Amino acid sequence: QKEVEQDPGPLSVPEGAIVSLNCTYSNSAFQYFMWYRQYSRKGPELLMYTYSSGNKEDGRFTAQVDKSSKYISLFIRDSQPSDSATYLCASHGSSNTGKLIFGQGTTLQVKP
Amino acid sequence: ETGVTQTPRHLVMGMTNKKSLKCEQHLGHNAMYWYKQSAKKPLELMFVYSLEERVENNSVPSRFSPECPNSSHLFLHLHTLQPEDSALYLCASSQVATYRAGYTFGSGTRLTVV
Numbered sequence: 001q002k003e004v005e006q007d008p009g010p011l012s013v014p015e016g017a018i019v020s021l022n023c024t025y026s027n028s029a030f031q032y033f034m035w036y037r038q039y040s041r042k043g044p045e046l047l048m049y050t051y052s053s054g055n056k057e058d059g060r061f062t063a064q065v066d067k068s069s070k071y072i073s074l075f076i077r078d079s080q081p082s083d084s085a086t087y088l089c090a091s092h093g094s095s096n097t098g099k100l101i102f103g104q105g106t107t108l109q110v111k112p
Numbered sequence: 113e114t115g116v117t118q119t120p121r122h123l124v125m126g127m128t129n130k131k132s133l134k135c136e137q138h139l140g141h142n143a144m145y146w147y148k149q150s151a152k153k154p155l156e157l158m159f160v161y162s163l164e165e166r167v168e169n170n171s172v173p174s175r176f177s178p179e180c181p182n183s184s185h186l187f188l189h190l191h192t193l194q195p196e197d198s199a200l201y202l203c204a205s206s207q208v209a210t211y212r213a214g215y216t217f218g219s220g221t222r223l224t225v226v
Contacts, residue, residue, distance in 0.1 A: 032212040036214075043202050043217030046214040098143050098208070099160060099168060099170075103154060104153065105154070
């Protein structure tokens, strides 16, 4: 079983839709979770990070962690064509060396 | 220059060549990382340097050799590569104390081995 799993998509939505991106993880010791956005031909950029359970909101983006079900989500409200990218979830796991464990990434296309 | 800069952006090399990838960070960070990104696979950690000391080598073949001469620079020396090594190689940096808040990636070097 992969430590962090993510449906690769692709996911296609119309402009203005609410987008839900999801990941599951296997190790209950994981506590720090991140979402990265990667545009084509670019490196990933950090969107949000959360610690333990709960919600965190930043503009149109909301990150949610449910530790009881080992489920992490990213919601995008009022999606825009500029949101079209690959979204990567990640966790630091239980390592102290800075190692990040990534999901496969979900490719999102927002159509005008 | 700001952020994390990787050069070259694209590299095509034969299996018998020797080349190096360069990464430079202008963020005052003290930890640097090499990741490999292949199509339809999660990012794979290759090496971690913390305070210029290698702290993780994720079972990477010896044809990849990292070097971290100081906290701002990271190299990946390549020799006798295989076609399956073709991928996007990403460098990242962070502060050791706050690495759990995520790190900053460069744009990557797209490597093609022929």
